[in-house]
Amino acid sequence: MSKRASFASKAVASPYIVWAALFIIAPLLFVVYYSFTNASGDFTLVYIQTLPKYLPTFLRSIWFGIVATVICLIIAFPLAYIISQKSDKAQRTFVLLVMLPMWMSFLIRTYSWIALLQDTGIINSFLGKIGIHPVHMINTGGAVILGMVYNFLPYMILPIYSVMAKLDFSMVEACQDLGGNTFNVIKRCIIPMSLPGVVSGITMVFVPSVSTFYISQKLGGGSFDLIGDVIERQFQQSYNYNLGASLSLVLMVLIVISMAIMNHFSEGEGEMVI
Amino acid sequence: MKRISALIIALILALTPLELSYAASDSEIEALRGTKLYVYNWGEYISDGQDGTIDVNAEFEKKYGIKVVYDTFDNNEVMYSKLKSGGVSYDVVIPSDYMIARMIKEGMLEKIDFDNIPNYKYIPEKYRNLNYDPDNEYSIPFTVSYVGLIYNTKMVDEAPTSWKALWDKKYANSILMFNNPRDAFAIAQSILGMDYNMESDVAWRTAAALLKEQKTVSPVYVNDEVFLKMESGEDALAPYYVGDYLTMHDNNEDLAFVYPKEGVNYFVDAACILSGAKNKLAAELYLNFLNEPEIALANAEYICYGSPNEAVYTNPEYSYYEDELLYPEEGAFQTQMFKNLSPETLALMSTLWDDVKNYIPSGNSYASIFFGGEENALGADAEKMTAETVKYAICIGVFLLLCAAFLIFRFIRKKYRENV
Numbered sequence: 001m002s003k004r005a006s007f008a009s010k011a012v013a014s015p016y017i018v019w020a021a022l023f024i025i026a027p028l029l030f031v032v033y034y035s036f037t038n039a040s041g042d043f044t045l046v047y048i049q050t051l052p053k054y055l056p057t058f059l060r061s062i063w064f065g066i067v068a069t070v071i072c073l074i075i076a077f078p079l080a081y082i083i084s085q086k087s088d089k090a091q092r093t094f095v096l097l098v099m100l101p102m103w104m105s106f107l108i109r110t111y112s113w114i115a116l117l118q119d120t121g122i123i124n125s126f127l128g129k130i131g132i133h134p135v136h137m138i139n140t141g142g143a144v145i146l147g148m149v150y151n152f153l154p155y156m157i158l159p160i161y162s163v164m165a166k167l168d169f170s171m172v173e174a175c176q177d178l179g180g181n182t183f184n185v186i187k188r189c190i191i192p193m194s195l196p197g198v199v200s201g202i203t204m205v206f207v208p209s210v211s212t213f214y215i216s217q218k219l220g221g222g223s224f225d226l227i228g229d230v231i232e233r234q235f236q237q238s239y240n241y242n243l244g245a246s247l248s249l250v251l252m253v254l255i256v257i258s259m260a261i262m263n264h265f266s267e268g269e270g271e272m273v274i
Numbered sequence: 275m276k277r278i279s280a281l282i283i284a285l286i287l288a289l290t291p292l293e294l295s296y297a298a299s300d301s302e303i304e305a306l307r308g309t310k311l312y313v314y315n316w317g318e319y320i321s322d323g324q325d326g327t328i329d330v331n332a333e334f335e336k337k338y339g340i341k342v343v344y345d346t347f348d349n350n351e352v353m354y355s356k357l358k359s360g361g362v363s364y365d366v367v368i369p370s371d372y373m374i375a376r377m378i379k380e381g382m383l384e385k386i387d388f389d390n391i392p393n394y395k396y397i398p399e400k401y402r403n404l405n406y407d408p409d410n411e412y413s414i415p416f417t418v419s420y421v422g423l424i425y426n427t428k429m430v431d432e433a434p435t436s437w438k439a440l441w442d443k444k445y446a447n448s449i450l451m452f453n454n455p456r457d458a459f460a461i462a463q464s465i466l467g468m469d470y471n472m473e474s475d476v477a478w479r480t481a482a483a484l485l486k487e488q489k490t491v492s493p494v495y496v497n498d499e500v501f502l503k504m505e506s507g508e509d510a511l512a513p514y515y516v517g518d519y520l521t522m523h524d525n526n527e528d529l530a531f532v533y534p535k536e537g538v539n540y541f542v543d544a545a546c547i548l549s550g551a552k553n554k555l556a557a558e559l560y561l562n563f564l565n566e567p568e569i570a571l572a573n574a575e576y577i578c579y580g581s582p583n584e585a586v587y588t589n590p591e592y593s594y595y596e597d598e599l600l601y602p603e604e605g606a607f608q609t610q611m612f613k614n615l616s617p618e619t620l621a622l623m624s625t626l627w628d629d630v631k632n633y634i635p636s637g638n639s640y641a642s643i644f645f646g647g648e649e650n651a652l653g654a655d656a657e658k659m660t661a662e663t664v665k666y667a668i669c670i671g672v673f674l675l676l677c678a679a680f681l682i683f684r685f686i687r688k689k690y691r692e693n694v
Contacts, residue, residue: 054632056662056663059666059667059670062670063666063669063670066669066673111499114499114502114503118506118508119508120506120507120508138508139447139492139494217495221492221493221496222453222494222495222496222631223493223495223631224631224632224634225628225631230632233624233627233628236352236355237351237352237355237454237455238351238627239351239355239358240621240624265681
């Protein structure tokens, strides 16, 4: 009986396994293959050896990713909590509002930030009208981080919100009964319980922020590269799949490491909650 | 005699499945009804029926009953990568000159049967047999145009005449630059008086050094954003294609255009048939259709680039009839065409371009190799680059340390609590 059940469960899972093998595992293998071969398919380490040249770009991307993630977290955590405390109907509306921008193309939304941020743009002409000196915003690192925060914020809010919505409020009450003040309730009760959402939110914001290319090109003016720009250029412009693949490989390793660190955080907390 | 033998050959061929060169008969064209034709062209590069103009693809479908499946690309390299990586199959593609040379060399294009293109007669001698396709077997010119310098008359006091305006510190933070290596390098090469197609390492490195020098004025590297940025009056100077300048000028009267004295890139985009095209005859019909006088006129009006079609540019009703920017007198300024570069030079160009893009100039080294001044400007810049790297490394390091410290603190606290 149990054998048949396991066969059935395998049968059910098989489409997903085939899907994963075709579209996740196979491309990863291709990336590894291309990183260690040259254009004619022979084994080479040339592309891996050129990578130190891109160290500044890697560091810049990681730093931008960290900053964007931290800002997203600071905005999203209270917001998700506030939403989760509303009535059901209000919650649905708020979640819809968070999702609403995602109905429009990411590219168009980023592009419109140019019109907002540029020196003659909407924000600066408004500032000029009310007599404040215009601020140079476009084509700076700050604009790129703003673009990242704006685009990836929903990916932080939604997982935190979905955990918080299921949060058992009697726990919070128990915490208060035990004499916890607001700070302690948040620190010892809400944060630990919503941590799985926070961790997946951080991953979902950090990974696309580190690897983004469109935002930095449009809002950063293309005068400094993020690693995504370099990779995109190798594939699209230079037709150098091998260098592009080696850069992607390093990026993937970095992301796996950072996710491992993140999982460590949530594991530790999991024990504490139990 | 010739006609009879042609007829006999045509008859024989009609009975055999082999396809050889002969003008298509009406019945063959009729047989294509219901088939599909895959066209791959630049974005915004065909009259699409907006504001009562002719919708070229719809007209073609109406005339021949062949469905046009139309896709667009933003630049030659993207188009090339996509075709080369496989997985797509198009019949008609419209690349630029140097890319056509490369594609011919790599066997990506199919010879066109000019018997099926009677409208080729509208293409005058000066646009035939150009260097990228010396015997004119693979391509039919679609547009011809030049690169030049667009400037905003409200922001630039005196009309620039040289590409060096793009290096002028006066306009720092309001200079735009091409975000593709070939066009960007061409500007530096013009200033340096070099050939665009040199196969010399030193020459390309010198041009790259000049492009790095430009970073002291913080140019913004753009593709299509140039329209938004120039039309809104955000930026003062931008190198771009003359046809697009005319479009921008319609939206912002303050813009003006000049062909810099150092010389500019002259380019031809031409329609080609890809090898392995599944619907070659339909592709030829399409190429012929593009050169129908009224269709070519509609396209020329829409794209605003120069037309190589005699029936268009000699038509007094054409909005840009004898326009001095689109159809300048020959020899009015220096021009150069791009040619296909060797794979080594292309690889070098990409690497150098990566370097240019990632280069951070030291604030005070405007003086450069070319404009005269400090000899070791590059050394100082290398230091600046390391300084930036160190800054990010420290930031990330501190962040990681904080994370680690937090984890260790929690671990110790846990142990402490367990003991208590």
